[in-house]
Amino acid sequence: MAYKMVVCDLDETLLNDQKQIPAANVAAIKAAVAQGIYFVPNTGRSYLTVQDNLQTLGLEQHKNEYVISYNGGAIVENFHNQILQTRAMPFSVVENLFELGAAKGYCIHVYTVNQLYIWNISANEIDYLTGRVNSWHESNEPNLDFLRGQELIKIIFFVPQEADRLALRQQVAATYDYPLNISFSSDRYIEFNSVEADKGQAAIALGRRLEIKPAEIIAIGDNSNDLPMIRQVGLGVSVANGRQFVKEVADYITTTNNNQGAVAEVLQKFVL
Structure with a gap:
């Protein structure tokens, strides 16, 4: 071939x-x-x-x-x-996932087409991202209202333990009607995209x-x-x-x- x-x-x-x-x-x-x-x-x-x-x-x-x-x-x-x-996700879906991650105290990344917003960032996360991600916006906003109307492409959580990532995938898959592509990366993130x-x-x-x-x-x-x-x-x-x-x-x-x-x-x- x-x-x-x-x-x-x-x-x-x-x-x-x-x-x-x-x-x-x-x-x-x-x-x-x-x-x-x-x-x-x-x-x-x-x-x-x-x-x-x-x-x-x-x-x-x-x-x-x-x-x-x-x-x-x-x-x-x-x-x-x-x-x-x-291939964006509906705002309501990303909003619900954000609320889930915030309730669990996770570091949350939300991606628009051109920007990355991060909540609850840690020193460990800053060390991992530095040299890989050249810019991001640290947010203290309690919700995603300021992103309403934008294309939201992906939301991810930093979940250090694999067992917790697996359990969270099962929880989200069982409770969300909207079909999601749920995946893992770098042995630290659970990632949520549109199923498309x-x-x-x-x-x-x-x-x-x-x-x-x-x-x-x-x-x-x-x-x-x-x-x-x-x-x-x-x-x-x-x-x-x-x-x-x-x-x-x-x-x-x-x-x-x-x-x-x-x-x-x-x-x-x-x-x-």
């Missing part, structure tokens, strides 16, 4: 633990792009936080190059950061725009929110440091981890 597009998670996949792209990954990605391959970061984060990474890869502000953000909540062309597609937004649906939609078939796409990831793209494309890859449940559905598991240039391994083996 001749692959034409690679969609790739950022944290714990493309980036090393120092929040940088290993040199081997940079070289392999540039070589693949030079051969006409689309390399598309596919992240739970905002596209605005990816700009430094795009610059490193030589993709910043390029026409006909793309980023998928917010777990598939937005598809963005790098040139002028043009928003091509969004996941990394797989967005990868397929972008492929359709570019006349690329699902079978011609490679997806690389490590965690729960990467499962839809790993399942739906032609070659689904888990990095060596990926969660076991990701490895179980992947077509290929790298021998190298995110610190050792796992993405370069994939590109060398299947593209270059």
Whole structure:
């Protein structure tokens, strides 16, 4: 199979633990792009936080190059950061989730298309975000009324214990009528999107725009929110440091981890 597009998670996949792209990954990605391959970061984060990474890869502000953000909540062309597609949630749904998270005392992130608002932030969270997220607004507002009327793409909670994340997913799935895409990332977040937004649906939609078939796409990831793209494309890859449940559905598991240039391994083996 001749692959034409690679969609790739950022944290714990493309980036090393120092929040940088290993040199081997940079070289392999540039070589693949030079051969006409689309390399598309596919992240739970905002596209605005990816700009430094795009610059490193030589993709910043390029026409006909793309980023998928917010777990598939937005598809963005790098040139002028043009928003091509969004999948927002109703305000009432995000408001109810916000009230649930606030009642439990969680650190809460709410994403509009262009902004990130955070409540109840901790030193641990600031340390994790610094170097990954270049700007956010810390809010003391007791509700989301100030965001009424805006497109709300994603809401997430920092829930440190996996058992608590699993229990919360079960609670929300059992009590909310609105269908949600509920996923986990970075072994610290539970994430809520519209059921129409996941990394797989967005990868397929972008492929359709570019006349690329699902079978011609490679997806690389490590965690729960990467499962839809790993399942739906032609070659689904888990990095060596990926969660076991990701490895179980992947077509290929790298021998190298995110610190050792796992993405370069994939590109060398299947593209270059």
